[in-house]
Every structure is written in C-alpha cells, then in structure tokens.
Amino acid sequence: MAILRDLQARLSGRVRSSVSLRKHTTWRVGGPAEILVEPTGIEDLRLVLQYARERGIPLTVVGNGSNLLISDQGLNGIVVKLGSEMSRIEIGEGFIEVEAGAKLANILAAAREAGCGGLEFMAGIPASVGGAVAMNAGANGSSIGDRVLEATVVDLDGKIHLRSHDELGFGYRTCALQDTPAIVVSVKFGCFPKSAAAIRAEVEQYLARRKQTQPLEYPSAGSVFRNPPGGAAGRLIELAGAKGMRIGDAEVSRKHANFIVNLGAAKSRDIRQLMLQVQKLVNEHTGIWLEPEVKLLGKHEAIE
Ligand SMILES: Cc1cc2nc3c(=O)[nH]c(=O)nc-3n(C[C@H](O)[C@H](O)[C@H](O)COP(=O)(O)OP(=O)(O)OC[C@H]3O[C@@H](n4cnc5c(N)ncnc54)[C@H](O)[C@@H]3O)c2cc1C
Structure with missing residues (x-):
C-alpha cells in the first residue's frame, strides 16, 4: 500500500496498516484503522499532517481511547495515536511540562515524587494528557483546564503554536480545540509544593471512591452522556x-x-x-x- 510505504519511509515512529482499534480504546470495541501512526515527536507529527493534507487523506487523532466509540467498520485514512512514544515528563519550579501522550497516572506519580501538588483531582481518569486537555476532563470539583498554564499545539497545516490558558477556551468537557482542530503536543501545568505523603493520601481517597461508585471491573468509556444544565x-x-x-x-x-x-x-x-x-x-x-x-x-x- 502506497500510504504505508510512504509514511514508513518518512517517519521515525511506527506506521502500520489494518490495525484493530479495539485494543486502543477502553471500551474494547471498534474496527481497524486503515493506517495507524505513532509519532515519536513533533517533527513526525508535522510530516504526517502535511502528507495527509497534500493528498486529502482523512486524519483522526486519538490518545488513550478512553472517551471514544469507534464504529465496527473502523476508520478510513490515517489514525494518529499519541501515546508512550511521546510521553516525556519534566518537572520545574512550580510547573510540570509533559508531552501529550503521557498518561495522567504517570504524571501524578512524577508529581508526587517531586512534591508538586494540585493535580490530585485527576486520579483515576484513564487519559492521555492530549485527550484530557481536548476534553477538559474533570473530577472532584476541578477540571484539567484549571491547571493548564499553556499548551503547544500543531494545526492541521503543521504550524506550531503556543496557546495560553485563555486561548484554549476551556468549558464544561470542552475547549477551543474542538472547534478549531489542532493537535496538542505538550502541556505545561502549574503546581504548588505539597508533601508526597499528602498527595498519596488524597489520590488514594479518590481512587477508593471511584472503585466504590464506578464499574471499573468492565471495559467502559466513563460517563457516556454530558450532564444537562442543573442535573446529573x-x-x-x-x-x-x-x-x-x-x-x-x-x-x-x-x-x-x-x-x-x-x-x-x-x-x-x-x-x-x-x-x-x-x-x-x-x-x-x-x-x-x-x-x-x-x-x-x-x-x-x-x-x-
Ligand atoms: C473508567 C473511566 C473513568 C473516567 N472518568 C472520567 C472523569 O472522571 N472525568 C472525565 O472528564 N472523563 C472521564 N473519563 C473519560 C475520559 O477518560 C476522558 O474524556 C479523557 O479526557 C479522554 O482522554 P484520552 O486520552 O483517552 O482521549 P481519547 O478518548 O483518545 O480522545 C478523546 C478526544 O480527544 C481528542 N484528542 C486526543 N488526543 C488529542 C491530542 N493530543 N490533541 C488534540 N485532541 C486530542 C480525540 O480526537 C477525541 O476527540 C473516564 C473514562 C473511563 C474509561
């Protein structure tokens, strides 16, 4: 297949054809991706965006697949998965900077070790950072957008932009990226000093509550429907x-x-x-x- 050969020759990341997406979603359903690309960095990502745009090939971006219902027929064109190949986590004074494929659980673990507080509320959301920002995922009275200082995104033309918190336009389970599509590449979160023990205790409490109230023993995609105004x-x-x-x-x-x-x-x-x-x-x-x-x-x- 020409697309497969072309992309394998151009990219450093893994490129495969006819890959079942069942294993890439937490619901464990969905047909195959015509082409699945796992970029290793921003340059790979730009190359694949450029390739798809020049040829009019449909392109879909996925993270950890924890909020997706993919049809049994699968997805035509190119599916770009940002996962472990783009999951670097860096901790600085008052901030944590992470690549979009990093899982929230791994960020929380790194934050705990470094004594960076403020992200505990996300415990148990099985998301990649990119997906969590795109959805403005939230729990326990906070949303991910509340902690985002800025994010680096790539638009569909392959141009890189640094978007401030305000430019990302966070709302209830949404952000501006849902209207003006762009791919989140990395995110900078603000945090504050907190002891590892206090972080651990809070995280464990949130995880225990989830275990009690959510059917975690079965594949799912979390809440299926949005809460209507004023109700659950x-x-x-x-x-x-x-x-x-x-x-x-x-x-x-x-x-x-x-x-x-x-x-x-x-x-x-x-x-x-x-x-x-x-x-x-x-x-x-x-x-x-x-x-x-x-x-x-x-x-x-x-x-x-
Ligand atoms: C057991 C369980 C519990 C859950 N609990 C919660 C909860 O408490 N709160 C909550 O809000 N959600 C919850 N969810 C839902 C889900 O985890 C969130 O919606 C999460 O934000 C999805 O992230 P993801 O990486 O899996 O994204 P995906 O499901 O892969 O994608 C979701 C959307 O984000 C887009 N996207 C993915 N990556 C990027 C990127 N890098 N750049 C731009 N767009 C991107 C996709 O195109 C898609 O539109 C839960 C799900 C499960 C299975």
Whole structure:
C-alpha cells in the first residue's frame, strides 16, 4: 500500500496498516484503522499532517481511547495515536511540562515524587494528557483546564503554536480545540509544593471512591452522556429505569447509570443502539435529550 510505504519511509515512529482499534480504546470495541501512526515527536507529527493534507487523506487523532466509540467498520485514512512514544515528563519550579501522550497516572506519580501538588483531582481518569486537555476532563470539583498554564499545539497545516490558558477556551468537557482542530503536543501545568505523603493520601481517597461508585471491573468509556444544565445524567438515567438495560453484551451499568459497560463481546453497534434507547427513555420521562460526552468516530449505521 502506497500510504504505508510512504509514511514508513518518512517517519521515525511506527506506521502500520489494518490495525484493530479495539485494543486502543477502553471500551474494547471498534474496527481497524486503515493506517495507524505513532509519532515519536513533533517533527513526525508535522510530516504526517502535511502528507495527509497534500493528498486529502482523512486524519483522526486519538490518545488513550478512553472517551471514544469507534464504529465496527473502523476508520478510513490515517489514525494518529499519541501515546508512550511521546510521553516525556519534566518537572520545574512550580510547573510540570509533559508531552501529550503521557498518561495522567504517570504524571501524578512524577508529581508526587517531586512534591508538586494540585493535580490530585485527576486520579483515576484513564487519559492521555492530549485527550484530557481536548476534553477538559474533570473530577472532584476541578477540571484539567484549571491547571493548564499553556499548551503547544500543531494545526492541521503543521504550524506550531503556543496557546495560553485563555486561548484554549476551556468549558464544561470542552475547549477551543474542538472547534478549531489542532493537535496538542505538550502541556505545561502549574503546581504548588505539597508533601508526597499528602498527595498519596488524597489520590488514594479518590481512587477508593471511584472503585466504590464506578464499574471499573468492565471495559467502559466513563460517563457516556454530558450532564444537562442543573442535573446529573446518571440520576436521570436511573430515574427513567434504564439501569441494567442490555443489548448484546452492552449494558447500562447497575453500579453507575451513566456508564455503559462491555460485558465481554459487545460491538460498537450494540453500544450505539443502547445509547439511543437510553436517550429516548430519558426523553419520555423528562423531556430532556441527553447529549453524548463520548466522541463517535467513523460511520455509525443509522439505528432506530
Ligand atoms: C473508567 C473511566 C473513568 C473516567 N472518568 C472520567 C472523569 O472522571 N472525568 C472525565 O472528564 N472523563 C472521564 N473519563 C473519560 C475520559 O477518560 C476522558 O474524556 C479523557 O479526557 C479522554 O482522554 P484520552 O486520552 O483517552 O482521549 P481519547 O478518548 O483518545 O480522545 C478523546 C478526544 O480527544 C481528542 N484528542 C486526543 N488526543 C488529542 C491530542 N493530543 N490533541 C488534540 N485532541 C486530542 C480525540 O480526537 C477525541 O476527540 C473516564 C473514562 C473511563 C474509561
């Protein structure tokens, strides 16, 4: 395949064709990526963006795949995954600078060792930094955007920009990058002195609470729907009686109604269909149409 050969010749990172994306999502569903690229740095990234743009090839960026519903047909074109190849973590006076592929858990561990506090709230969010910034992931009353000082991004033309906190336009589970697509390459977080013991204790408390309230024993993508203004999606789903609803191996969690779990062999289509049933049921009960928080990628067949 020409794209495969071309990219393998140009990039230092891994380039593969027909790679199942199941293993690249926490829901463990989804078909293959036509081409999967794992860049090793900003130059690789720029080269692949330039290559795709010049030839009009569709390009999708993914992080740890913890907020994605990828269709069973998979994704055409190039999928760029920012993961362990771009996960450098550097700690300075009052800040932590990390590459976009670093996992939040690893950043928290490095912050704890260095006595850098302020990031504990993210404990248990299974995200890469890039995905967490793009989604403005949050928990325990804080969001990742609250701690971001600045981020380096590459636009689809391959140009590099340094974006300040304000330019990133953080909002509830969103940021400006969702409207003006650009890829996060690295992020600088502010932090403050805090003892490793205090950080550890807080993190353990958050993790224990998650274990108690979330179905972590099954593959999922966390909360499926955004909270509507003034309410909690999980509560509405529970009141509508949707807990335990099941299609194939996709089930509305009995532990946390805003989670849909994969009991083993769920297909993307099962999850999509179940999402729609939940939306309809909640709408019948409350008049509210829940909007997905998860990102649907690829062609999802029309389902009624
Ligand atoms: C068990 C569990 C618990 C969770 N708990 C929480 C929680 O408490 N709070 C919360 O907010 N979320 C939670 N989530 C959801 C998920 O972890 C977040 O949405 C997270 O921000 C997704 O990061 P990711 O790296 O997995 O991104 P992905 O799922 O891979 O991608 C998400 C979006 O970000 C974009 N993206 C990814 N990387 C980049 C990049 N480098 N540059 C630009 N765009 C990029 C993708 O194109 C996509 O649109 C949970 C998920 C699970 C499975």
